Amino acid sequence: xxxxxxxxxxxxxxxxxxxxxxxxxxxxxxxxxxxxxxxxxxxxxxxxxxxxxxxxxxxxxxxxxxxxxxxxxxxxxxxxxxxxxxxxxxxxxxxxxxxxxxxxxxxxxxxxxxxxxxxxxxxxxxxxxxxxxxxxxxxxxxxxxxxxxxxxxxxxxxxxxxxxxxxxxxxxxxxxxxxxxxxxxxxxxxxxxxxxxxxxxxxxxxxxxxxxxxxxxxxxxxxxxxxxxxxxxxxxxxxxxxxxxxxxxxxxxxxxxxxxxxxxxxxxxxxxxxxxxxxxxxxxxxxxxxxxxxxxxxxxxxxxxxxxxxxxxxxxxxxxxxxxxxxxxxxxxxxxxxxxxxxxxxxxxxxxxxxxxxxxxxxxxxxxxxxxxxxxxxxxxxxxxxxxxxxxxxxxxxxxxxxxxxxxxxxxxxxxxxxxxxxxxxxxxxxxxxxxxxxxxxxxxxxxxxxxxxxxxxxxxxxx
Amino acid sequence: xxxxxxxxxxxxxxxxxxxxxxxxxxxxxxxxxxxxxxxxxxxxxxxxxxxxxxxxxxxxxxxxxxxxxxxxxxxxxxxxxxxxxxxxxxxxxxxxxxxxxxxxxxxxxxxxxxxxxxxxxxxxxxxxxxxxxxxxxxxxxxxxxxxxxxxxxxxxxxxxxxxxxxxxxxxxxxxxxxxxxxxxxxxxxxxxxxxxxxxxxxxxxxxxxxxxxxxxxxxxxxxxxxxxxxxxxxxxxxxxxxxxxxxxxxxxxxxxxxxxxxxxxxxxxxxxxxxxxxxxxxxxxxxxxxxxxxxxxxxxxxxxxxxxxxxxxxxxxxxxxxxxxxxxxxxxxxxxxxxxxxxxxxxxxxxxxxxxxxxxxxxxxxxxxxxxxxxxxxxxxxxxxxxxxxxxxxxxxxxxxxxxxxxxxxxxxxxxxxxxxxxxxxxxxxxxxxxxxxxxxxxxxxxxxxxxxxxxxxxxxxxx
Numbered sequence: 038x039x040x041x042x043x044x045x046x047x048x049x050x051x052x053x054x055x056x057x058x059x060x061x062x063x064x065x066x067x068x069x070x071x072x073x074x075x076x077x078x079x080x081x082x083x084x085x086x087x088x089x090x091x092x093x094x095x096x097x098x099x100x101x102x103x104x105x106x107x108x109x110x111x112x113x114x115x116x117x118x119x120x121x122x123x124x125x126x127x128x129x130x131x132x133x134x135x136x137x138x139x140x141x142x143x144x145x146x147x148x149x150x151x152x153x154x155x156x157x158x159x160x161x162x163x164x165x166x167x168x169x170x171x172x173x174x175x176x177x178x179x180x181x182x183x184x185x186x187x188x189x190x191x192x193x194x195x196x197x198x199x200x201x202x203x204x205x206x207x208x209x210x211x212x213x214x215x216x217x218x219x220x221x222x223x224x225x226x227x228x229x230x231x232x233x234x235x236x237x238x239x240x241x242x243x244x245x246x247x248x249x250x251x252x253x254x255x256x257x258x259x260x261x262x263x264x265x266x267x268x269x270x271x272x273x274x275x276x277x278x279x280x281x282x283x284x285x286x287x288x289x290x291x292x293x294x295x296x297x298x299x300x301x302x303x304x305x306x307x308x309x310x311x312x313x314x315x316x317x318x319x320x321x322x323x324x325x326x327x328x329x330x331x332x333x334x335x336x337x338x339x340x341x342x343x344x345x346x347x348x349x350x351x352x353x354x355x356x357x358x359x360x361x362x363x364x365x366x367x368x369x370x371x372x373x374x375x376x377x378x379x380x381x382x383x384x385x386x387x388x389x390x391x392x393x394x395x396x397x398x399x400x401x402x403x404x405x406x407x408x409x410x411x412x413x414x415x416x417x418x419x420x421x422x423x424x425x426x427x428x429x430x431x432x433x434x435x436x437x438x439x440x441x442x443x444x445x446x447x448x449x450x451x452x453x454x455x456x457x458x459x460x461x462x463x464x465x466x467x468x469x470x471x472x473x474x475x476x477x478x479x480x481x482x483x484x485x486x487x488x489x490x491x492x493x494x495x496x497x498x499x500x501x
Numbered sequence: 502x503x504x505x506x507x508x509x510x511x512x513x514x515x516x517x518x519x520x521x522x523x524x525x526x527x528x529x530x531x532x533x534x535x536x537x538x539x540x541x542x543x544x545x546x547x548x549x550x551x552x553x554x555x556x557x558x559x560x561x562x563x564x565x566x567x568x569x570x571x572x573x574x575x576x577x578x579x580x581x582x583x584x585x586x587x588x589x590x591x592x593x594x595x596x597x598x599x600x601x602x603x604x605x606x607x608x609x610x611x612x613x614x615x616x617x618x619x620x621x622x623x624x625x626x627x628x629x630x631x632x633x634x635x636x637x638x639x640x641x642x643x644x645x646x647x648x649x650x651x652x653x654x655x656x657x658x659x660x661x662x663x664x665x666x667x668x669x670x671x672x673x674x675x676x677x678x679x680x681x682x683x684x685x686x687x688x689x690x691x692x693x694x695x696x697x698x699x700x701x702x703x704x705x706x707x708x709x710x711x712x713x714x715x716x717x718x719x720x721x722x723x724x725x726x727x728x729x730x731x732x733x734x735x736x737x738x739x740x741x742x743x744x745x746x747x748x749x750x751x752x753x754x755x756x757x758x759x760x761x762x763x764x765x766x767x768x769x770x771x772x773x774x775x776x777x778x779x780x781x782x783x784x785x786x787x788x789x790x791x792x793x794x795x796x797x798x799x800x801x802x803x804x805x806x807x808x809x810x811x812x813x814x815x816x817x818x819x820x821x822x823x824x825x826x827x828x829x830x831x832x833x834x835x836x837x838x839x840x841x842x843x844x845x846x847x848x849x850x851x852x853x854x855x856x857x858x859x860x861x862x863x864x865x866x867x868x869x870x871x872x873x874x875x876x877x878x879x880x881x882x883x884x885x886x887x888x889x890x891x892x893x894x895x896x897x898x899x900x901x902x903x904x905x906x907x908x909x910x911x912x913x914x915x916x917x918x919x920x921x922x923x924x925x926x927x928x929x930x931x932x933x934x935x936x937x938x939x940x941x942x943x944x945x946x947x948x949x950x951x952x953x954x955x956x957x958x959x960x961x962x963x964x965x
Contacts, residue, residue: 068631068643069685081641115634123630124588130630131643163636166587166594167532169628170579172658173675177545179532179595194636194658211637221533 040285042348043240043268045105045151048438050380050428051387052103055356056110056132057083057117058407059390060090065133075409078402083117086407088128088137092144094410101393102428105151105270105385107242109356111138114162118356118405120244121162121211125229142237151239153270158226159248160205160212163193168213171203182219206248217249227261234262240270242292242350246282247275255287272350276318283341290348293384295337297352298322303330303452304375304469305365313364317400318357322364327469331447331454338383338442347439349384353392356405360389360398367397373423374467380427381456381465383442393424430489436463445480455480463489504749506812507704507732509569509615512902514844514892515851516567519820520574520596521547521581522871523854524554529597539873542866547581550871552592552601556608558874565857566892569615569734569849571706573820575602578626582820582869584708585626585675589693606701615703617734622690623712624669624676627657632677635667646683670712681713691725698726704734706814707752711739719751736814740782747805754812756819757848759801762786764817767794767916768839768933769829777828781864782821786828791933795911795918802847802906811903813848817856820869824853824862831861837887838931844891845920845929847906857888894953900927909944917944927953 061067061074065087072082088111091098098106110119113127128138145152161168167180175189185204192199193210206212215222230241241262246255262269273282275291282288298319301309306324314322325333338346353361353375365371372395379386391398391408395417398404409415431437440458447453450470456463464481468474483499525531525538529551536546552575555562562570574583577591592602609616625632631644639653649668656663657674670676679686694705705726710719726733737746739755746752762783765773770788778786789797802810817825817839829835836859843850855862855872859881862868873879895901904922911917914934920927928945932938947963 066685068647069683070643070645072641079641081638083641083643085643113630115630115637121637123633162633164628164630164633166577166579166628169587169626172627173579173585174545177536177543177547179534179547179549181534183532190658192658194654194656219533221530 040342040344042289042344043270045239045268046270046289046385047347048432049105049151049385050101050103050431051105051107051153051350051385052098052101053107053352053355053387053389054091054109055086055390055405056088056091056108056119056129057086058405059086060094060408060410061085062087062089062093062133064089065131065137068131075407075412078405078407080402081117083131084407085131087131087133088141089133092137092141095144095148095150099148099150101388101424102432103388104149105153105239106145107153107350107387108155110155110157110244112157115164116162116211120157121164122157123162123164124166126232139236146237151270152237153240153242153272154233154238155244156230156241157244158215158229159245160214163211163213165213183216183222184213185216186213206245214248217251217254223254223257227258230258231261231265234265234269239266239268240272243271243273243288246273246288252281252287255282259287270348272348278340280341283345290345290350290384292355292387293337293349293351294319295340296334296349296379296382296384297354297358299325299330299333299337300353300375300378301361301364303327304371304378305368306450306469307471308366308368308371310359310364310366313359313399317359317364317404318355319359319364326449327447327452327467328449331444331452334382334454335442335444343441346383347385350387351379351382351384352387352389353379354389354404355387356389357401358404359400360392360396360404362392362395363397363399363404369395369417369420370471371469373420374469376420376424377427377465378467380424380431381437381463383440383456386431388424393421395420426490434461434463434489435459436461446476446478448476450474451476453478453480502749504806504808506753506808507734509703509732510734510753510849511811512896513569513615513849514565514567514895515569515571515617515814515849516562516565516854517571517816517819517851518555518573518854519550519869520552520555520572520583520593521550522869523550524558524872524874525549526551526553526557526597528553529595529601532595539871539876542869542871544866545581547595548871549595551595551597552605553597556601556605559608559612559614563612563614565852565888566896567852568613569617569703570609571617571814571851572619574619574621574708576621579628580626580675584621585628586621587626587628588630590696603700610701615734616701617704617706617736618697618702619708620694620705621708622679622693623709624678627675627677629677647680647686648677649680650677670709678712681715681718687718687721691722694722695725695729698729698733703730703732704736706756707735707737710737710746710752716745716751719746723751734812736812742804744805747809754809754814754848756851757801757813757815758783759804760798760813760815760843760846760848761817761822763789763794763797763801764839764842765825765828767791768835768842769832770914770933771935772830772832772835774823774828774830777823777863781823781828781868782819783823783828790913791911791916791931792913795908795916798846798918799906799908807905810847811849814851815843815846815848816851816853817843818853818868819851820853821865822868823864824860824868825856826859827861827863827868833859833881833884834935835933837884838933840884840888841891841929842931844888844895845901845927847904847920850895852888857885859884890954898925898927898953899923900925910940910942912940914938915940917942919944 302325440456766789900922904920
């Protein structure tokens with residue numbers, strides 16, 4: 038099968054936003070009972086971020102060199118993370134409703150930025166209309182076949198002393214699983230995907246798509262989405278091997294967690310905080326040296342056809358993990374090296390909002406802190422400057438965007454790799470030790486090189 | 502206060518539709534698990550009527566002389582009667598969604614018909630978004646002050662072994678009562694009213710408005726609705742004395758149940774089925790003779806200023822009562838007399854769908870049977886012909902629409918009343934006995950009169 042992924046993704050820098058915590062606009066009217074902005078996050082409280090807040094901070098996002106925003110769910114949902122979808126056709130009123138998303142899409146597109154939404158299609162919520170009908174009517178419900186439910190009555194809000202009597206995601210009663218074997222459900226979910234594509238979004242990040250264990254479902258999903266926009270990006274949340282979905286007929290790529298773990302293991306080798314990892318989506322991470330890291334990254338670069346690897350979503354952290362800076366014990370150098378690797382590796386880098394200013398954060402919910410717009414002194418200006426520099430370098434260096442990946446030297450703390458594309462070749466030298474290291478650069482020809490970070494010329498002379 | 506009610510109501514003939522049971526259109530895709538059309542109604546099952554079905558039967562409605570349709574709730578709701586509102590901004594998908602209401606409003610208006618919707622503003626449902634948030638987040642909910650709730654957790658689906666811990670309509674856990682003391686809730690409900698007015702509806706029938714015990718709430722409701730359309734009709738469901746709401750600053754009129762009971766008591770005096778009344782919204786009804794009936798109707802005609810009485814919604818039955826024909830023991834003559842009185846009395850007559858073909862029906866849910874479009878032989882053609890005749894007479898007889906009401910003779914089974922308007926005077930003679938009665942018509946001058954039903958001339962000669 039001819040595999041094609043969107044070209045724009047290969048050159049993109051993504052920015053992931055957790056909408057309740059990024060920014061608030063005074064133009065969006067809020068519910069009365071919010072947690073003050075910036076307080077330690079809780080599982081249940083809202084802090085009141087919204088999509089017009091994002092519009093009003095597009096300058097910041099653009100200045101980071103970001104070309105695409107991936108949003109955690111934005112649809113109406115009785116949860117601050119909005120994974121408990123209540124209505125797939127309505128943007129949450131606290132986020133500003135459909136009008137705010139309209140403004141956001143238009144404002145982002147006007148800057149040449151893409152917008153990717155999170156599609157939570159495996160399960161709905163207890164308040165979702167058709168499930169609500171099942172709760173109210175039992176066997177008489179018109180939507181009896183929309184869920185895997187029975188015998189009745191169901192026990193949606195009881196503790197485990199009563200069986201829920203319906204299938205739910207990981208047994209969580211809050212998240213009743215759709216019966217995607219029912220044609221009306223399939224059509225409903227596909228229509229949601231098409232509806233928002235027609236509203237102008239540029240792709241879908243798919244939440245736990247492996248739980249809909251049905252290749253035909255995803256094939257038809259792809260056909261419909263690509264019929265509206267052949268350049269749409271379809272990226273699945275698959276934590277392990279994703280070969281099944283990356284044959285060219287389902288997803289374009291996946292969230293590259295196999296990229297994440299080695300980046301913690303190598304750059305954080307000396308400072309890694311595994312208590313935090315273990316409480317987070319990442320799980321325990323064994324430290325590793327440059328050899329192993331180089332091998333794993335070489336492997337990841339060849340795990341799928343190049344067309345797909347170039348479109349992988351490479352992330353250091355997300356709303357599901359502790360923040361990278363915290364996972365590496367607050368080691369800013371490790372964070373900077375990891376960012377450097379992320380921005381110079383094969384695949385689309387995805388920055389998690391706040392990482393660019395060194396926002397710390399433990400496992401969920403702590404990794405979802407409010408962006409401290411009003412506490413600029415708390416920002417790490419070095420990290421911010423580095424991110425801006427690295428994205429700028431990437432954007433003018435096709436070798437970083439599309440070049441192949443070749444490890445030239447990998448030993449102990451020291452890693453050297455090359456990215457070459459056409460006649461251009463870029464080299465990256467990394468040292469994770471706390472002191473200087475010497476390495477023989479016998480892979481480099483003698484001559485003048487430009488240091489991408491400083492802009493200065495570096496002369497490599499032949500070893501005599 | 503200057504009291505003004507919409508002129509169009511004074512000349513209107515209303516038709517009340519229960520949307521799940523009026524008509525189905527093949528253009529609306531249905532959920533899979535419906536009860537077959539025409540089976541005995543149940544509390545929980547759907548039969549799948551929709552709004553395009555109404556559009557496709559506007560010929561029938563127009564031929565009845567109907568000029569305004571009052572719909573039981575149409576918004577997304579997990580209940581076949583749709584009083585359990587799930588989303589006030591969405592027409593139920595099974596009814597065809599917002600697009601179907603758009604088509605219906607346009608089609609009705611093209612025929613000069615008005616559209617009045619049922620506004621259920623006192624309470625929402627367990628699946629309603631903001632209440633759902635309360636169920637999910639408890640005290641951390643952003644919408645904590647939208648309902649009267651606590652202590653937490655709430656017990657929405659438990660039986661009475663646990664307290665619900667929130668206020669609900671008549672203690673029904675399915676219907677959590679809004680906290681209309683919260684400004685955001687007030688604004689939400691007013692906005693709903695305004696939104697649908699801007700979509701072109703012609704008024705609101707208000708469900709249990711007395712339960713929102715707050716005149717200022719309704720005053721502002723009226724201001725906003727009338728600002729969009731000064732001719733909007735606001736009619737409250739008030740079963741008893743409605744003076745409080747009929748001062749000119751809240752409702753235009755109310756559902757005239759004080760009209761309903763005497764119509765059962767007098768026309769049904771010989772056949773009344775009180776077991777049925779007692780199980781229905783009407784309650785026990787003592788038979789009465791013409792004297793008492795005449796007195797009660799004279800009283801009702803003077804209960805409020807004329808401007809309001811002319812705009813009262815006069816009904817023989819509704820979705821909340823057994824059907825009139827069944828309440829009077831299936832006595833077709835009583836039904837025909839009652840229809841005649843309804844169509845010749847002061848105030849806007851409201852026909853309940855199906856009554857025009859003699860559809861029987863006991864208390865809820867039996868009074869909500871599907872309209873038997875496919876069983877035309879079951880229709881009572883005499884009743885249908887009478888309704889058409891009576892509405893036609895009313896439309897060409899301003900005295901019936903707007904004239905005053907004066908009882909000329911009321912004794913035992915015999916009732917004679919006059920409706921006079923300007924120089925026109927119409928007389929109605931009724932006999933509820935099963936044989937002919939003689940009466941002295943000394944209130945009528947000698948001369949020629951036109952019998953409105955037959956078109957023939959009747960000559961009254963002076964008694965010598």
